[in-house]
Amino acid sequence: MLTSFLVRCPHEGCKWSGSLIPRKDLEPWHGQLAGAHPTVIFRCPRCQAEWRGQVFGDDVKIVPEETAVH
Numbered sequence: 001m002l003t004s005f006l007v008r009c010p011h012e013g014c015k016w017s018g019s020l021i022p023r024k025d026l027e028p029w030h031g032q033l034a035g036a037h038p039t040v041i042f043r044c045p046r047c048q049a050e051w052r053g054q055v056f057g058d059d060v061k062i063v064p065e066e067t068a069v070h
Helices: none
Strands: 005-008 017-020 039-043 050-056 059-063
Touching: 005 050, 005 059, 039 059
Parallel strands: none
Antiparallel strands: 005 017, 039 050, 050 059
16 A cells, blocks of 8 residues: 655755655565664655655654665
8 A cells, every 4th residue: 555645855955845655666675674664765756856764654754865775
């Protein structure tokens, strides 16, 4: 089941905010530990930049680029 999240693009100068569904590829879900908060990837519809977030129930917290695992 796909869920949308209220998010704001973290990229400097963009300022877009709204409801987004994470990217459909399953790559971010690989290697998740049981009980860990899933990591998802969003793509901004305005600037087309991508960012990662961790899901906490109905909320998502942005994962800073310097700590994001690639």
